[in-house]
Amino acid sequence: MSNSCWRMGCAIATAFLFSGCAGLPLDQGRSNVHSMVQARAPMMPVAGAVPGEWFAQPLTLERAQQIALLGNPSLKARYAELGLSAADVFEAGRLQNPSLGLSWLLPTGGAEGSKVGASLMTSFADLLLRSSRQRIANLEYASQQEVIATAVLDVLADTGRAWFECVAANQRVAVRRSIAEAAQLAADLARQYRDAGNISDLELQVQRAEATQARIALHDAQLDLADARATLQKLLGISALRSAWAVPESLPDMPSSALPMADELAARAIEQRLDIASARGHVQALRVKHESTRRYRLLVDSRVGATLDREADGARRVGPSAEIALPVFQQGQGAVARVEAELAAAMAKLEELEISAQAELARQVSRRELAREQVQAYREGLIPEREAVVARLTEQANYMLVDSFAVLMARQQEYDAYAGYVDAQLKFWNAHVELQRAMGSLRGLEESR
Amino acid sequence: MKVSRRTLLAGAATLAAAPTTVVKAAVSGPARVRTLNGRSLEWNWVGGVKEFHLIAEEMEHEFAPGCRARCWGYNGSTPGPTIEAVEGERVRILVTNRLPEPTTVHWHGLLLPNGMDGVGGLNQPHIQPGETWAYEFTLRQHGTCLYHPHADEMTQLAFGMMGFFIIHPRESQEPPVQRDYALLLHNWALHPGTYRPDPAVMTEFDLWTFNSKVFPATEPLLAAQGERVRLRVGNLSMHNHPIHLHGHRFVVTGSDGGRWPRTLWRPEITEIIGVGQVRELEFIADNPGDWALHCHMSHHTMNAMGHSLANPVGVKQGALEERMRQHLPGVMRMGESGMFEHNTHLGMGHVKGPENTLPMAMGQGPFGQIEMGGMFTLLKVRPRLVGDADPGWYDSASVPRAHKVQSTQPEPGAPVHNDHDHH
Numbered sequence: 001m002s003n004s005c006w007r008m009g010c011a012i013a014t015a016f017l018f019s020g021c022a023g024l025p026l027d028q029g030r031s032n033v034h035s036m037v038q039a040r041a042p043m044m045p046v047a048g049a050v051p052g053e054w055f056a057q058p059l060t061l062e063r064a065q066q067i068a069l070l071g072n073p074s075l076k077a078r079y080a081e082l083g084l085s086a087a088d089v090f091e092a093g094r095l096q097n098p099s100l101g102l103s104w105l106l107p108t109g110g111a112e113g114s115k116v117g118a119s120l121m122t123s124f125a126d127l128l129l130r131s132s133r134q135r136i137a138n139l140e141y142a143s144q145q146e147v148i149a150t151a152v153l154d155v156l157a158d159t160g161r162a163w164f165e166c167v168a169a170n171q172r173v174a175v176r177r178s179i180a181e182a183a184q185l186a187a188d189l190a191r192q193y194r195d196a197g198n199i200s201d202l203e204l205q206v207q208r209a210e211a212t213q214a215r216i217a218l219h220d221a222q223l224d225l226a227d228a229r230a231t232l233q234k235l236l237g238i239s240a241l242r243s244a245w246a247v248p249e250s251l252p253d254m255p256s257s258a259l260p261m262a263d264e265l266a267a268r269a270i271e272q273r274l275d276i277a278s279a280r281g282h283v284q285a286l287r288v289k290h291e292s293t294r295r296y297r298l299l300v301d302s303r304v305g306a307t308l309d310r311e312a313d314g315a316r317r318v319g320p321s322a323e324i325a326l327p328v329f330q331q332g333q334g335a336v337a338r339v340e341a342e343l344a345a346a347m348a349k350l351e352e353l354e355i356s357a358q359a360e361l362a363r364q365v366s367r368r369e370l371a372r373e374q375v376q377a378y379r380e381g382l383i384p385e386r387e388a389v390v391a392r393l394t395e396q397a398n399y400m401l402v403d404s405f406a407v408l409m410a411r412q413q414e415y416d417a418y419a420g421y422v423d424a425q426l427k428f429w430n431a432h433v434e435l436q437r438a439m440g441s442l443r444g445l446e447e448s449r
Numbered sequence: 450m451k452v453s454r455r456t457l458l459a460g461a462a463t464l465a466a467a468p469t470t471v472v473k474a475a476v477s478g479p480a481r482v483r484t485l486n487g488r489s490l491e492w493n494w495v496g497g498v499k500e501f502h503l504i505a506e507e508m509e510h511e512f513a514p515g516c517r518a519r520c521w522g523y524n525g526s527t528p529g530p531t532i533e534a535v536e537g538e539r540v541r542i543l544v545t546n547r548l549p550e551p552t553t554v555h556w557h558g559l560l561l562p563n564g565m566d567g568v569g570g571l572n573q574p575h576i577q578p579g580e581t582w583a584y585e586f587t588l589r590q591h592g593t594c595l596y597h598p599h600a601d602e603m604t605q606l607a608f609g610m611m612g613f614f615i616i617h618p619r620e621s622q623e624p625p626v627q628r629d630y631a632l633l634l635h636n637w638a639l640h641p642g643t644y645r646p647d648p649a650v651m652t653e654f655d656l657w658t659f660n661s662k663v664f665p666a667t668e669p670l671l672a673a674q675g676e677r678v679r680l681r682v683g684n685l686s687m688h689n690h691p692i693h694l695h696g697h698r699f700v701v702t703g704s705d706g707g708r709w710p711r712t713l714w715r716p717e718i719t720e721i722i723g724v725g726q727v728r729e730l731e732f733i734a735d736n737p738g739d740w741a742l743h744c745h746m747s748h749h750t751m752n753a754m755g756h757s758l759a760n761p762v763g764v765k766q767g768a769l770e771e772r773m774r775q776h777l778p779g780v781m782r783m784g785e786s787g788m789f790e791h792n793t794h795l796g797m798g799h800v801k802g803p804e805n806t807l808p809m810a811m812g813q814g815p816f817g818q819i820e821m822g823g824m825f826t827l828l829k830v831r832p833r834l835v836g837d838a839d840p841g842w843y844d845s846a847s848v849p850r851a852h853k854v855q856s857t858q859p860e861p862g863a864p865v866h867n868d869h870d871h872h
Contacts, residue, residue: 182776188769196763203759392642392803394779396755399802400791400809401641403758404773404780411776 006431010317024119026086029145030079036149036274037069040365040441041156043067058246061163066234068159069152071237078151085144092137100123113312118320121305125296132292136285143281146274150440153274157437159432168426169225172419174249176214176221179415183214184363186408207405214412251425253402254372259445262365266358273357273440279350286343293339299331301325362440368431378421386414453625465540482531482615482681483837485668485826486660490530490612498585499534502631503554505576505598505610506547512639512656513666516807519645520609520661521548524603527609527661528633534588535617537718541585551575551600554584556614558705558727559592561586569600571754576600591618592707593631593681593727606650609661611635611685622708626731627676632659634744634824635721636686641753642803651687655753656807657744657823663752664825665812670742672734673834680730680742684722690824691745692730693719699732719745734830739843741816744824752822762787792820815842 038044043062050070054063069075101119190207193199238245259265270276303323310316390410396402436442454764480489492501510520510527523529534540546552553576555567566572567585576582598605614630615673635658638650656819659667672678680699682692700714705727722728743750762785773782781800783791788810794800795808796818802808812819831840 110555178776183774185769185772185776188772190765192764192766192769193759195762196765198760198762198764389777394777395801395803396641397777398781398783398800399641399754399755399795400758400784400788401755402804403755403761403776405759407777407780 003225016405026083029082029141031080031146033079033152036146037152040153040272040274040443042443044156055245059246060248061160061252064232064247065156065159066165067236067238068155072155072159072235072365073237075152075155080149082144082148085141089141091139092130092133096123096126100185107312111312115312116310117308118307119307121303121321124302124304124322124324125299126346127304128296128299129292131295133287135391136288138341139281139285139288143278143285146278146281150273150278153440153442154437156442157433159232159235159344160226160436161431162235163247164251164429166225166228166232166435167249167251168422168429170247171250171422172182174226175415175419175422176218179412179419180211180214180218182408182412182415186335186405187211189404189408191430211380237436240310245372251422251429254425254428256374259365259368262362265439266361269357269361269439270354275440276350278355279346279353283343283350286339286346290336290339290343293335297336298327301311304419335354361435364431364438367436368428369425371428371431374424375421378417378424382417383414383421386410386417389413406444452474453694462715472635480531480533481617482533482613482631482658484528484531484613484631484734485670486662486666487526487528488530489533490524490533495541498539499530500541500543502543502545502548503529503596504545505548505552505554507608510609510661510803511666512658512661513663513811515806516656516663516805517644518637518639518805520819521605522609522661523612527611527634529596529610529612531613531615531631533615533617536588536591536619539585539587541583543583545581546576548605549578550604551577552598553600554604554609555599556584556586556594556596557725558592559586559614560586560590568597581869587786590617590707591616592703592705593729593839594705595633595658595683595685595727597685604648606685607638607650609635609637609646612694613681613683615681617679618708623675627680628670628672628678628734629681630679631681632683632826633661634659634682634684634686634690634704635661636688639753641806644805653756654687657686657749658718659824659826663807664743664750664821665819667826669827669829670827671837671840672830674734674830674832676736678732678734678828680732680812681727682720682730683723683727684724684731685770687724688749689721690725691719691721691747692728692742693745694730694828695740696736696738696741696830697734701728702731703729734828735818737830737832737843738848740828741821742826742828743821748824750821750823752808752811753808761785789820791817796820798842 031392043066045066048070050067054067057063059067098120099122100116101121103115103116103117105115107113187204187207187210190199190204194201194204232247233245302325305321306318307321308316308318390407393402393407393410397404397407432445436445438446482489490501490503492499494500505521505523506525507519507527508527509517510522511517522525532540532542542554544552544554551569553567553569553573556565564572565584567584569575573582594616596614598613599863611633613633614742615631634655637656637658638653639645639655639758640647641655650692656663662668663832670678670680683705684690698716698718699720701709701720702714703709708729717730720728721731741796747753766782766785770782773780781791781794792808792810795802795812796813800828800832807822809816810820810822812821828844829840831843834840
């Protein structure tokens, strides 16, 4: 063959080869997800195994969330999904493989000599649409990373909820145990009074029933604790066989700083929530797709390439060829309509997401505030008041104005107040975690205006 | 007769707002009756009439150190000051109402014109807050009478408004009396931890008082050996009280109806004073020593205690001590063998009770705790007395005394058991 043919062939092949070189590695996607998460959840580990010594101490909230990041089984599955998008990106960056046609025509009848032909064809649209396809794939890949980062933050929030639930359940068991002990003391005291012949069997059975009632309530609290531990354990990805882990025995103090104004929170949430960013990215990708589909709708099925023929007498002919689809029966309206529908749906979803994000934000802000007030009512009101009742009744008991049973009842009511206090604190922390979820970030709630 | 601004204004039926403390006038004679823990009311001769001034008002009253309340009374005290006059005198009592509500004064036991009887709505319109009214009548009897409101009695009596009106006979009586005391019995629903009596209580009271005081704040009766003592006891409480004197036998010599003829005098050790009654008791203080004088209802000699507690006597709580310390910190375990231990702890001030509340039983004597409260006081008889000063505890070292018996036998005296118990 002539040098010029080879040169042209090589040039075309090289162009084909190099044009497909823009591919994003899977590692880049993973590290983008990590940096998005770290920007919103500071001090979170990137990767690695969970160190055994972390379980030697009661797990703080931060520690539990770190363990979940490293070990949560559903997160591992989500990260794997990243590979799907990565593959799409890879493919989008590469041209479709051209097809090689070969023919070797042997003479039959009276013809002489054989004819060999070769042709190399590729889709015309593929060439035209490649850059926009690349842009779309990159946008979708970024969007997918944001989805996965959202899933990671969700796991952090779920872990937070489960951790607070576990600590509260722990605390509730301690309170119910105190109530059960006080009630049992009253029953045992009644037993002594009965043995001395000073109270009736009726009065004794009333006390015993109260004690049993309190013991049953303790069982309920212990059941709740077991459930809470199981939930947290699953989120952390700890093997069920490892039972030696603990959470602190009491809930942390509420942060004292006030929240920024609702408007500012809403603006920040819209800006930093990754699910909204992902939906926006998806909408953007569909816009690009819509644009290019509209522009090249008539040329989609066309092909271009080169053909080489060698006649029986050795004469060669080489040159470009094209196959052009004629937009006779349809002009690509179907494809455009399809993309338009996808775009409309995506935009509607984006709007829905924005609205529900704001609604959820408002809801959690007011829940958090009301829960805070309730906690204060317990701490500054009910608990000191119940303690004062017990102190005043103790004075009366020491002057033989009331008996120990009356004081024990008041003591149980004091313990009940502690139980309510724990519940109120949990309401606050639940709202706090959900607010972080609604904000799309674990930080920035207390940083101000 | 000293001329005072009052005498110049004699005849005026009302006075402008009078001061709370009445200026003591020179002509007021010496009190002939010792109103224990109290005093007699000052008076002035005004145009031949003995004029008194009662001011009905609210005040802070102390039942004993550690317990005070907002009460109602007259001229700064409950009971109000004793009115003393003589049969035949004409008296005028001005009554100023400084209470927040209307009042009247009824003269319990007095024979007087209907319009002076003081039953609000029946004999007169009520004395409005800020007003001063005059009661005037001639005394045509003698005896130990009383005065108290007859308006909103439920509240005004419950808050302490009452007093003695003692009318001495024209001639001195035989046998003459060297000591003359007056005690007014009353009851109060001052719930533990409060500062105002509860007028709605009719039967379950917290404090029982002699002249609105509880033991050990009750002033003792004093007598020198051989003196004749008269004790006038009035009862405006809601309960009858059997008044009992140790070491002496008294005779009941009269009532609010006057002195009884000798043939009606009754020798008693204990005399029930019914609600609304007055009794005059006389005796010779011939037995030296410190003698208890009290209502014999044992719960009337106690201050407030609970009546619906589970009974702790005989209940073994030792095994529960640890757990009780955890769930009932500060509650003292008491009462297993009776109340003596409890009274000891309270008496020594070991235990903090409700504010403004007295222990059930109080008082330290020369031999230990006396464990009394409420309607309990002492009669102190001494060979000689210097004035009216309290002579302190009786020194019984040189007189026969109960003493512990030393014996090697386990049951000294070998008491005989009923054989039926020992089969």
